């Protein structure tokens with residue numbers, strides 16, 4: 268699940284917010300990316316891979332949900 | 337705040353395509369090539385959402401020197417005779433040309449000494465998987481998006497389509513959507529519509545399976561038939577995070593193990609063992625766990641360094657895997673390629689889809705279906721889905737473009753449009769109603785336990801159905817939303833509950849087992865006398881689900897069962 272976006276490092280390119288399939292990230296008024304809806308994260312790493320300044324950090328574990336056993 | 341509003345952003349085109357995965361993008365590329373004006377709309381960013389972007393990239397291809405009969409037989413047997421053979425043959429016959437198209441767009445496929453390299457698709461004897469060279473399924477859809485744009489396809493990202501709109505004569509006249517970031521009302525008028533939203537799921541813990549393709553249910557509401565509702569695709573994944581490799585690891589010799597350190601697949605499938613079909617592995621692992629022999633692991637601790645290296649090379653397609661491995665090592669203290677971890681069944685997707693003919697045309701005038709939103713067979717052989725989504729997109733785009741009839745002077749059914757809008761926005765009025773996320777969680781608690789959809793039985797299915805019907809009656813009219821985001825979630829939740837009811841009812845109907853595609857623990861044998869049939873569902877006049885069986889037209893098919 269997405270863990271953080273380093274506000275200071277973010278250069279406001281908007282790529283992460285544009286491509287995030289879960290619509291988890293929004294751009295704030297100062298044009299910095301912000302994690303707004305972490306519970307909807309797909310843990311797909313697209314944002315971390317696309318960020319040109321490596322400001323995004325996704326943790327490997329997914330949101331827990333009911334299991335088969 | 338988005339409220340029902342009369343202000344629309346109107347977009348008009350000959351063809352509207354809903355969904356930008358392999359199905360939708362191929363439909364767009366082909367329809368534009370055939371001279372139509374095309375709009376493609378996606379709730380996220382077309383070409384970077386859905387299953388396509390996250391797929392491994394293996395694609396079933398029939399090479400010119402291959403024998404179509406042998407390949408078709410694999411598909412027929414893998415689907416235990418329940419496949420549309422005309423469709424399957426058409427997928428195979430078009431596959432090499434689509435590979436050539438991809439190469440001409442700039443995605444070469446792996447070759448050695450001038451010959452295409454291939455691997456055998458899991459669970460088959462002959463079917464070939466080809467792999468893009470130094471590229472992934474993600475690269476393919478990204479490129480298809482570019483090609484579509486270069487052919488003047490208008491791509492509208494971040495618009496969620498919540499319903500189809502019809503003319504007074506019942507034919508399709510477009511769709512209605514809402515800007516997921518802007519809350520704008522969007523009216524998408526078109527002569528023909530291709531639904532390519534994928535089928536749905538219940539947000540299982542498999543990568544990308546948060547995706548809820550609502551398309552088949554929009555089509556169902558508009559009068560289309562749903563086929564194959566009893567089937568679903570449950571895969572197996574590490575319990576806490578993703579690893580793509582449940583197919584690749586056994587292919588390079590890694591074994592499934594239970595908690596007693598036994599390689600248990602030998603017992604359940606003495607011939608294919610760890611390389612058995614996904615359904616056999618999931619059912620066998622579940623049986624072991626139910627006997628108290630858990631946890632289930634992929635025995636990576638016994639891997640040789642050479643095997644690990646092969647896995648890493650084969651998995652270059654997933655750019656996120658090295659990051660995930662690195663973070664597990666650094667932060668969680670284990671290496672998923674060196675330490676055994678627990679694996680669990682993971683619901684991947686429904687197999688229900690819109691019934692469509694060989695031209696991907698549905699029963700509703702002006703409506704086409706492509707990708708997994710159209711039924712494309714039940715067995716998820718490696719590489720089959722991309723091949724079949726590609727075929728159906730190309731076919732639907734071509735036929736929608738060539739057979740379009742101007743809807744210009746068809747009257748839009750304004751009453752029905754207003755009713756659809758009212759229905760979609762209704763959750764905004766339920767301030768104290770149920771939160772869609774909580775309802776989905778309740779639904780997962782009903783559907784995911786092993787004895788519901790994995791080890792199916794009359795009892796387990798009936799119990800789950802009763803709970804789903806209660807959930808429907810208690811919560812569906814009372815879903816609550818406070819913004820566009822939750823409004824979309826409310827619509828998706830309604831679809832999930834409807835899909836659950838349909839799936840359970842149909843699974844209760846099919847009283848037999850077909851080991852590679854459908855497992856009932858209370859009826860462990862195939863019933864070829866009564867069940868060489870498909871199940872179809874239509875919506876009745878009172879909104880009820882009408883189930884019917886359809887005979888498979890073996891007299892028209894290449895292969896006929898001799899039992």
Ligand SMILES: Cc1cc2nc3c(=O)[nH]c(=O)nc-3n(C[C@H](O)[C@H](O)[C@H](O)COP(=O)(O)OP(=O)(O)OC[C@H]3O[C@@H](n4cnc5c(N)ncnc54)[C@H](O)[C@@H]3O)c2cc1C
Pocket residue numbers: 354355356357358359360377378379380381382383384385386387388389390391392393394395396495496497498532533534535543544545547548549550551706707708709718719720721722723725
């Ligand atoms: C992790 C993973 C790995 C896989 N690996 C392989 C493989 O190696 N080989 C293979 O053959 N198959 C593979 N598959 C299966 C295959 O990827 C999919 O079946 C196929 O890509 C589906 O394509 P599609 O076009 O039907 O749907 P998708 O690619 O899911 O696209 C559907 C699109 O519709 C959009 N959408 C949905 N609802 C709406 C709406 N209401 N309004 C607007 N837009 C909407 C979505 O945002 C999405 O972009 C894999 C699947 C997964 C999940």
Ligand code: SF4
Pocket residue numbers: 268269286287288289290291292307308309310311312313314315325
């Ligand atoms: S990991 Fe994927 S879903 Fe999660 S925030 Fe990043 S892009 Fe979005």
Ligand code: SF4
Pocket residue numbers: 272276277278279280281282283284299300317318319320321322323
């Ligand atoms: S991709 Fe990186 S730099 Fe660009 S907006 Fe997101 S966090 Fe900022």
